[in-house]
Amino acid sequence: MTPSRQLLVAVGVLTLLALPLPFYPGLVPLWEGLSGVLAGIALLDLLAGSQRPRVGLEREIRHGIPMGVWSEVTLTLENRGRRSLSLRLHDHHPPWFEVESLPISLRLPPGRRTRAGYRVRPTRRGNGQFSGVDLLLRSPLGLWLHRAFIPLSELVRVFPNFRQMGRYALLASDHRLNQMGVHRRQRRGEGSDFQQLREYRTGDSMRQVDWKASSRYRKLISREYQDERDQQLLFLLDCGRRMGHAEQGRAHLDQVLNAMLLLTQVAARQGDAVGFLSFGGTRRWMPPRKGGDLVRHFLHQSYDIEPSSEAADYLQAAGELLSLQRRRAMVVILTNTRDEDYADLIPAVRLLQRRHLVVVANLRESLLDETMVRPVTDLEGALLFLSVNDYLESRRHSLEALRHQGAIALDLLAPQLPAALVNNYLAIKASGTL
Numbered sequence: 001m002t003p004s005r006q007l008l009v010a011v012g013v014l015t016l017l018a019l020p021l022p023f024y025p026g027l028v029p030l031w032e033g034l035s036g037v038l039a040g041i042a043l044l045d046l047l048a049g050s051q052r053p054r055v056g057l058e059r060e061i062r063h064g065i066p067m068g069v070w071s072e073v074t075l076t077l078e079n080r081g082r083r084s085l086s087l088r089l090h091d092h093h094p095p096w097f098e099v100e101s102l103p104i105s106l107r108l109p110p111g112r113r114t115r116a117g118y119r120v121r122p123t124r125r126g127n128g129q130f131s132g133v134d135l136l137l138r139s140p141l142g143l144w145l146h147r148a149f150i151p152l153s154e155l156v157r158v159f160p161n162f163r164q165m166g167r168y169a170l171l172a173s174d175h176r177l178n179q180m181g182v183h184r185r186q187r188r189g190e191g192s193d194f195q196q197l198r199e200y201r202t203g204d205s206m207r208q209v210d211w212k213a214s215s216r217y218r219k220l221i222s223r224e225y226q227d228e229r230d231q232q233l234l235f236l237l238d239c240g241r242r243m244g245h246a247e248q249g250r251a252h253l254d255q256v257l258n259a260m261l262l263l264t265q266v267a268a269r270q271g272d273a274v275g276f277l278s279f280g281g282t283r284r285w286m287p288p289r290k291g292g293d294l295v296r297h298f299l300h301q302s303y304d305i306e307p308s309s310e311a312a313d314y315l316q317a318a319g320e321l322l323s324l325q326r327r328r329a330m331v332v333i334l335t336n337t338r339d340e341d342y343a344d345l346i347p348a349v350r351l352l353q354r355r356h357l358v359v360v361a362n363l364r365e366s367l368l369d370e371t372m373v374r375p376v377t378d379l380e381g382a383l384l385f386l387s388v389n390d391y392l393e394s395r396r397h398s399l400e401a402l403r404h405q406g407a408i409a410l411d412l413l414a415p416q417l418p419a420a421l422v423n424n425y426l427a428i429k430a431s432g433t434l
Contacts, residue, residue, distance in 0.1 A: 001046060007143040010038055045141040053137055054080035056113075057150050059091070059130065066161045067122050067254075070100070074117045075133065079108040086138040093120055094128035094156075103136075122158040125254065126304045130154040159303045160257050197221050231272045231434055232288045232329035233425070234356075235260055236317055237305070240280030242336040244307035245365060247414060252363050253307045255414040256334045260302070261295065263332075263421045268294045270429065276301075277324065279317035281308020285324060314341070318348035322355065330434050331356045332421065336363040339391075342398045349407045357434050358407040359424055362399065363414050368392060 003011075014035055021028050056078035065071040073093075079085050090103040101118035108114055122128060132151040139146065197213055200220030213221040237260070243253040264274045268290065275288035276298075286301045312335065321331065331352055337345060345360070352358045371388045374381070395411065402409040408428075412420055428434050 001139075001144045001146050003042075004138065004143055004145050007042060010143075014038065041141065042143050045139045045143045048140050053085060053087075053135065053146070053148055055085070055087075055108075055135065055148075055150065056080055057133055057152055059133075059152055059154055061120075061130075061154070061156060063155070064157045064159055065120075065122065067125050067158050068161050070119045070121045072117055073120055074115055075104070076113060076115050077106075077108060078113045079110050082110050083140060084109050086142070088136040089116070090134045090136075091118070092131040092133065094122070094130070096123050097121065097128060098123060124306075125158050125160055125257075126306060128156040128158055130156065157300075157303060159299055160254065160261065197223060230290075231429075232325075232327055233263070233267050233272055233274045234288060234321070234325060234329045234331045235274075235276035236321060236331055236333045237276055237278040237302075238280050238312045238333070238335035239278050239282040239305055239307055240312035240335075241307065241309050242312075242338070243280070245336065247366055250414075251307060252336055252414055253305070255417065256363070257302055257305070259418040259421055260334070261298065262418045263425060264298050265295050266422050266425065268292075274298065275325075277317065277321050278302075278305055279314075279320070280312035281310040282306065287324070288329065312341070314345045314348035315351070318351045322351065325356070328434070329356050330359065330425070330428060332359045332361060334361050334363075337398070339394050339398060342401065346401055346405060349402055349405050353406050357428065358405075359421075359428075360399075360402055360407050360409045361417060361421060362409065362411050363417065364395070364411060366413055369413070 014031070017031055017034075021031060056076075058076040060074040060076070062071065073091065075089070075091065077089075085108045087108065088103050088105045093099060093102075098121040099118060100120075104116045104118065106114060106116060131153055132149055135148045135150065137146045137148065138144070197210060198221070200209065200214075200222045204222045208222040210221050210223050237256065239253065243251065243256070245252050260276070267274050271290065273288035273290040274294060275286045276284075277286075278284045282305050284301065284305065286298065289297065314333075314335075325331075333345075333349075335341075335345075349358050349360065368388055368391070371384060372392070374385075376382050376385050399409040399411055408424060410420055410424070
């Protein structure tokens with residue numbers, strides 16, 4: 001129990017009244033009487049408020065909430081005691097949650113329940129732990145404050161903000177992927193899986209003509225094929241130290257996970273199976289799977305992956321993936337490299353190329369592009385321009401070395417990644433090279 005502001009003010013007033021007492025001895029009995037009354041009232045109020053509060057408490061929050069979006073938290077309190085409670089509460093939320101409307105002050109009559117709410121906005125992905133609620137209760141006369149902690153542990157999973165991915169998925173379902181930079185190539189009648197028979201159209205090749213059906217219907221009938229389904233897509237996700245680079249408040253790894261979710265959605269609609277292997281600190285393996293719940297399963301498997309302080313070992317990851325994935329697949333390596341990484345990355349690509357089709361999506365920092373277009377006005381700026389230009393030239397040579405190994409090498413800014421991945425996936429499906 002601690003004294004409230006009211007009690008401290010009352011004690012302060014009595015102290016001030018005691019200053020002139022040496023000059024007015026006749027007022028001493030009155031001052032002592034007032035002090036005794038205040039002490040008695042404070043003691044009685046202390047005894048009345050020292051009883052442990054009988055409060056029931058429940059918290060309501062969704063167990064999965066998106067990052068960067070305000071979500072509601074509702075606290076339900078029940079007064080199980082015989083006196084009214086005047087209290088102030090603070091919920092122990094994860095430290096990386098932004099909050100609004102905390103702490104909460106309220107008065108709760110005996111035997112009554114009430115609901116109070118506030119909002120939270122997570123600033124990163126992962127598991128958020130609520131530990132309990134602090135209560136600050138006033139004694140009946142308000143002269144004392146009683147602090148109590150009610151344990152109320154709850155785990156909340158913070159997922160990537162899939163609102164943008166949902167928009168992309170809607171565009172995909174409406175065949176309007178071009179609005180997000182994805183270009184679909186029209187290929188009438190080509191593919192490897194038979195889809196249907198239809199009337200011959202101008203432009204169909206003669207090898208598409210089904211002569212038996214044509215003789216039966218006495219008109220030219222063509223076979224129409226679709227892109228092969230039931231193929232496999234695997235992400236090899238770098239979680240090393242360079243994937244923690246942040247631009248506009250978002251780490252490269254966060255943006256990569258969003259792009260992976262989008263491509264997973266597109267591949268699921270194509271009837272393909274999707275999986276991933278993360279390396280470079282966080283090791284997680286999700287075998288390729290397909291079905292209506294693929295995106296949800298992918299989200300639950302990847303939402304808490306964070307960049308580490310370790311260096312990525314591409315060769316070890318490639319060897320592990322080969323042992324885990326026997327069937328031929330499209331392997332997409334998602335990373336952020338420097339020149340010294342290619343001594344390990346090129347042999348890893350060469351190893352994967354023995355069985356799989358490899359795509360290397362290599363992110364670069366936007367600061368490099370900004371430096372190249374910034375006007376040069378002094379010697380320091382000229383030296384910076386030359387060093388960045390040399391670095392980018394070396395980067396281009398390294399990517400060419402990857403292409404010589406047979407890989408598809410992409411050099412991208414993080415915002416360009418979603419459309420680039422989907423474009424290359426659809427192009428590979430259309431070409432039949434997988």
